[in-house]
Amino acid sequence: MVVAEAAIEFEKVQKTYELGKNRVSALRDVSLTVSKGEFLVIMGPSGSGKSTLLSLMGGLDQPTAGRCVVAGKRLDSLDDQELAHFRNRTVGFVFQAFNLIGDLTSWENVALPLYYAKVPLKKRKALATDALRRVGLGHRLAHSPNELSGGEQQRVAVARALVNEPEIVLADEPTGNLDTATGQEIVELLQAINARGTTLVVVTHNPAIAEKAQRVVQIVDGRLAA
Ligand SMILES: Nc1ncnc2c1ncn2[C@@H]1O[C@H](COP(=O)(O)OP(=O)(O)OP(=O)(O)O)[C@@H](O)[C@H]1O
Numbered sequence: 001m002v003v004a005e006a007a008i009e010f011e012k013v014q015k016t017y018e019l020g021k022n023r024v025s026a027l028r029d030v031s032l033t034v035s036k037g038e039f040l041v042i043m044g045p046s047g048s049g050k051s052t053l054l055s056l057m058g059g060l061d062q063p064t065a066g067r068c069v070v071a072g073k074r075l076d077s078l079d080d081q082e083l084a085h086f087r088n089r090t091v092g093f094v095f096q097a098f099n100l101i102g103d104l105t106s107w108e109n110v111a112l113p114l115y116y117a118k119v120p121l122k123k124r125k126a127l128a129t130d131a132l133r134r135v136g137l138g139h140r141l142a143h144s145p146n147e148l149s150g151g152e153q154q155r156v157a158v159a160r161a162l163v164n165e166p167e168i169v170l171a172d173e174p175t176g177n178l179d180t181a182t183g184q185e186i187v188e189l190l191q192a193i194n195a196r197g198t199t200l201v202v203v204t205h206n207p208a209i210a211e212k213a214q215r216v217v218q219i220v221d222g223r224l225a226a
């Protein structure tokens, strides 16, 4: 019997933000397992904790309590340097707002994670070019973000998420700033990445994306809904 290994294992995870005298419980006792190679969609109302959950999965932030195991690493016990290393090697992020650097060309944007991983320039350029070809942008290597359409900018962001060959890709409303047809192309791209074995977690309000997922979980007021 083959038991699917877990890519992500969260156990009773809590995240509380302290704002002066106010406490915001963004996540309350979230327990969730994502299998290797799974395509999971997270849905829920605005402010329910979706982005918070994704940022914990990617080691962008630490939980207030609970156990966060991602790709075999116990994230809640890593120090800042270990977390930075984890973010650089193990996960790829795609955000709603693309988050590209305006002064850099497409290939330079894609190559940034490799720069932080201390990959030499020649290899950075070769790997970034490969990643851009994979997302259909081999003809836009030297364009800067303001010379690209929204869909193309998001493709560059997807290429940047892939360039380190991460085990897990995390996307927070990746089609939120795109029209329906362009968003559909980005979803197909993410699906193709998942089909090659990469674990994919997508936060979305878009039912068309949810339809393509293997599993959809709802989060309401910081709790996973049954
Ligand atoms: N840095 C922060 N400091 C204080 N409160 C925060 C912080 N980040 C998020 N929150 C609060 O935590 C809750 C969950 O926020 P989160 O961004 O995870 O929601 P979301 O489900 O992603 O919402 P949306 O669909 O609008 O993106 C919200 O009430 C939010 O105001």
Ligand SMILES: [Mg+2]
Pocket: 050, 051, 052, 172
């Ligand atoms: Mg959000």
